[in-house]
Amino acid sequence: GIQVEQSPPDLILQEGANSTLRCNFSDSVNNLQWFHQNPWGQLINLFYIPSGTKQNGRLSATTVATERYSLLYISSSQTTDSGVYFCAVVIYGQNFVFGPGTRLSVLP
Amino acid sequence: ETGVTQTPRHLVMGMTNKKSLKCEQHLGHNAMYWYKQSAKKPLELMFVYNFKEQTENNSVPSRFSPECPNSSHLFLHLHTLQPEDSALYLCASSQEVQNNYGYTFGSGTRLTVV
Numbered sequence: 227g228i229q230v231e232q233s234p235p236d237l238i239l240q241e242g243a244n245s246t247l248r249c250n251f252s253d254s255v256n257n258l259q260w261f262h263q264n265p266w267g268q269l270i271n272l273f274y275i276p277s278g279t280k281q282n283g284r285l286s287a288t289t290v291a292t293e294r295y296s297l298l299y300i301s302s303s304q305t306t307d308s309g310v311y312f313c314a315v316v317i318y319g320q321n322f323v324f325g326p327g328t329r330l331s332v333l334p
Numbered sequence: 335e336t337g338v339t340q341t342p343r344h345l346v347m348g349m350t351n352k353k354s355l356k357c358e359q360h361l362g363h364n365a366m367y368w369y370k371q372s373a374k375k376p377l378e379l380m381f382v383y384n385f386k387e388q389t390e391n392n393s394v395p396s397r398f399s400p401e402c403p404n405s406s407h408l409f410l411h412l413h414t415l416q417p418e419d420s421a422l423y424l425c426a427s428s429q430e431v432q433n434n435y436g437y438t439f440g441s442g443t444r445l446t447v448v
Contacts, residue, residue, distance in 0.1 A: 259437060261439075266441070267371075267422050267424075267441060267442040267444065268336075268439070268441045268442070269424065269426075269439035269442075270336070270439075271437060271438065271439075312377070321367075321379055321382060321390065321431070322379070322437070324376050324377040325376065326376050327376070
C-alpha cells in the first residue's frame with residue numbers, strides 16, 4: 227500500500243519563529259489533507275490540498291502532486307500551534323492513510 | 335465542537351467489564367469511522383461504515399464490536415479488553431467513503447484498561 231513519511235518527527239521552536247513541515251508519499255493520490263492534533267487529542271482539519279497552494283492566516287500549504295510531496299508552512303508561530311501535525315492521503319475509493327506526524331512544541 | 339461528539343471523554347475499565355463508546359455527528363455525513371491512536375504510533379483505522387453498512391474491518395479483534403444504527407450514530411462496544419487496548423479512540427465522519435471532503439474528527443475517548 228501507499229507509504230506516507232513526515233519530517234521532521236519532532237520540532238521545537240521559539241514563539242515567533244517560522245517552520246516548514248514536509249510530507250512525502252509513495253504513489254499518486256486523489257486527496258491530501260493536513261490535520262493538527264492539539265494536546266487534548268482533538269484533530270482539526272487544516273487544509274484539503276490534493277494539489278496547488280492554499281493559505282489560511284499564518285498557515286499555508288503547498289502540494290506538488292507530480293513530485294509526491296506536500297509542505298505545511300507555519301509563520302510567526304504561537305504556543306497554541308503546539309501539537310502533532312498529520313498528513314493524510316487517499317487514493318480514490320480507499321481510506322485515508324496517515325503519516326506518523328510531526329510533533330511541534332512552541333516555547334513562550 | 336466540530337460537529338462530531340464522542341462520549342465519554344475518559345473511561346477507565348477493568349479487563350472483565352463491558353462498556354460502550356458513543357459517537358454522534360450532526361453534519362449530514364453518510365460515512366463514519368473508528369480509529370485507534372496508541373502512544374507513539376500512527377493512527378490505525380479500525381472500522382468503516384458507509385450508509386450504515388460496514389465496509390471495512392481492519393483485522394480488529396472481536397473484543398471490539400461496532401454498531402451503526404443510523405448514519406448519525408456509531409458505537410464501539412468493548413468487552414474483555416487487555417491493557418494494551420488502552421489508547422485514544424477517535425471517531426470521524428465524511429460525506430461518503432468515496433468522498434473524503436469534510437473529514438471531521440471527534441475529540442476522542444481516552445480509554446485506560448486496568
